[in-house]
Amino acid sequence: MSYQHILVAVDLSEDSKQLVDKAVALAKPLGAEVSFIHIDINYAELYTGLIDINLAETQHQALESSQRQLQSYAEHANYPIKHTLVGAGDLSSELCETIAEYNIDMVVCGHHQDFWSKLLSSTRQLINCSPVDMLVVPLAD
16 A cells, blocks of 8 residues: 555654654655644633633644644654644544545554553554554654
8 A cells, every 4th residue: 555645643742753754764665745733732621710811822822832843843854744733622533634634544653652651542542533544653761
């Protein structure tokens, strides 16, 4: 099978560069497109208190910061990056919507191999909902 569009799901940590490198190594010989996505926390869904804060401004600043980080990954990739996408909300549903909207046929994501990841793995959620092939890269802690 020849992949046409690879989506790299990053958490904006230094480990994300490993995922970028894997995706680019896979994409180059295939001539596939590569895009990045980061799904951030939706602060409005978490907020239940009565503190006077501007959630829209906080969300906007977080999205801008995420976009800058994705641009730095694009420079690191040394390969044309089709889209740098930032979303907020539920990781699984946002990713599945993105897969459909952008005609993604491969997702690259990482999995930390630590105690907490064994209990609370977002990768497991992705595996259970992804309609396309996935490359899960182990990230040692």
